[in-house]
């Protein structure tokens with residue numbers, strides 16, 4: 394099993410955000426769906442320890458996530474957040490950041506192309522890009538890490554249909570190529586059907602329906 398969540402509870406500002414949530418997320422592609430405020434982004438952040446639950450355990454490949462070195466875990470399980478958060482400087486600087494920390498080279502143009510951006514973006518100033526462009530740079534940055542699992546929080550929410558189709562093609566290609574998988578949040582049921590092997594519905598911090606077959 395890729396991830397197993399057992400009786401997870403998570404609170405923010407005294408309110409329960411996730412309540413006694415238990416779910417298995419298998420290899421392949423999983424779509425997380427549910428109303429705004431349901432806890433989808435929060436759940437995604439628990440998977441690579443950007444947050445830790447107040448109760449319950451998260452297992453990744455059969456091991457408690459707290460038993461992994463946290464940086465090693467985040468390299469292996471990369472999250473593309475809902476809101477872009479780019480570093481200062483150029484797009485190239487952002488895309489090469491992770492590999493550079495590891496003392497590795499990376500193919501910036503290739504990562505950009507996978508994320509639907511042409512090579513001319515490499516020299517652009519990151520904060521001057523549109524939100525949709527920034528989201529794609531965030532995806533390129535995650536892909537440059539060559540993660541085993543990609544967590545995507547509404548990866549195409551700011552994109553037009555053409556850019557969305559390009560990202561979906563990349564996600565299908567990446568999931569076919571990666572050994573493990575893809576977990577993405579979406580409000581778009583049709584997108585969930587196009588990309589996912591299964592759907593997990595979260596409502597009010599709980600699993601609303603079990604792990605279904607292909608949506």
Ligand SMILES: Nc1ncnc2c1ncn2[C@@H]1O[C@H](COP(=O)(O)OP(=O)(O)OP(=O)(O)O)[C@@H](O)[C@H]1O
Pocket residue numbers: 405406410427428429430431432433434435436475
């Ligand atoms: N920093 C915070 N402080 C207080 N409450 C928070 C904080 N972050 C999230 N919450 C609350 O936790 C709940 C779940 O938030 P979360 O971002 O996980 O929802 P979501 O399902 O991703 O929603 P959306 O579809 O709108 O992105 C919401 O009610 C939100 O208000």
Ligand SMILES: [Mg+2]
Pocket residue numbers: 433434435475546
């Ligand atoms: Mg969210």
